Amino acid sequence: MFVTQASSPFFAPRVLDCIATTLKAINAQVYPYTIDVPSFGPWGYVLASRDFTLQPNRLSLKIPTRFLTTEHLQSLFQLPADMPLGKAKINRLVDPVIVGYQADPRWTAYD
Structure with a gap:
């Protein structure tokens, strides 16, 4: 795993897509998700595994937590409709397309 x-996922959605696409290229099961990080805002992550299949809608908490609920945990894997996946190129050492995706002009929206 x-x-x-x-x-x-707001300022550079193609970065998340590129990472997911690149991991799929090695035959991994890929599960992108987002969470709000107080100092950054919404932030994306990609969970991947060749041996494990995740069913996000079946996730549940096994321990009591102060803020996280089972419903919230499951919702982390529900990406916004305007975040299309599977359109980015595979990132490679000889063609680091992720660099261009990171330079998305949305980053300058708040300059």
Whole structure:
């Protein structure tokens, strides 16, 4: 199992898509999700595994938590409709397309 942060789904949605697409290329099951990080806002992550199949709608908490609920946990994997996946290219050492995706002009919206 592998998890990586995948930039801001608002400012750089193609970065998250690129990471997910790249991990799918190695035959991994890929599960992108987002969570609000207080100092960053919405932030993306990609969970991937070759051996494990996740069913986000069946996730449940096994321990008591102060803020996280089962419903919230499941909702992390429900990406917004305006975040299309599967359109980014695979990131490669010889063609690091993710660099261009990270330079998305949305980052300058608040300059």
